[in-house]
Amino acid sequence: MLVVNDPARQPGLRLRGFTYLERNALLPELGVSIDHAGGWVLDRKTLDANSLELVMESQAASLPDIYGALLSSGLELTRDSHRALAQRCLCSQHLPLRRGPAGIVLMYVGIQFLEQSPQPLDMAQVLPLKSVVA
Numbered sequence: 560m561l562v563v564n565d566p567a568r569q570p571g572l573r574l575r576g577f578t579y580l581e582r583n584a585l586l587p588e589l590g591v592s593i594d595h596a597g598g599w600v601l602d603r604k605t606l607d608a609n610s611l612e613l614v615m616e617s618q619a620a621s622l623p624d625i626y627g628a629l630l631s632s633g634l635e636l637t638r639d640s641h642r643a644l645a646q647r648c649l650c651s652q653h654l655p656l657r658r659g660p661a662g663i664v665l666m667y668v669g670i671q672f673l674e675q676s677p678q679p680l681d682m683a684q685v686l687p688l689k690s691v692v693a
Contacts, residue, residue: 571665572647574640579673580633582611589613592628597621598666606669613668622648622664634670 578585586603593600598617605611617625626644629636636644647664 571667572643573667573669574629574636574644575669575671576629576634576636576640577671577673578633578635579675582672585633585670585672589629589632589634592632593617593625596624596628598625598628609672611670613666613670615666615668616663617666619647619662619664625666629668634668 590600593615596617598615598621600613600615602614603611604614615625622644626648629644
């Protein structure tokens, strides 16, 4: 059972990201990357057809590896998520190592699946040069 309101735990990180990859391409890669980085996925919840939320944990010392795993799997984090995760990584490097539940970081990762944008229009083909000059 996941206890989120345990006062001994560090506050959870709420991260948001997006990807242009298909769900069936991202999720296996992300799961393996997180596992190899020393984290574990506790829950995966589909929010709607284009988004889901992962609940995962990691030891604080493994956060830089988790950060790299998220990015290398094809997930693009928002600016606020980059900032929050970078700050937590920096803190984990300079604070004393904690044992037990306080040394575990709970993370919520909201993932939005975006469709590939169409190829950019070639304006030379859309508007002939003669009509632009005239």
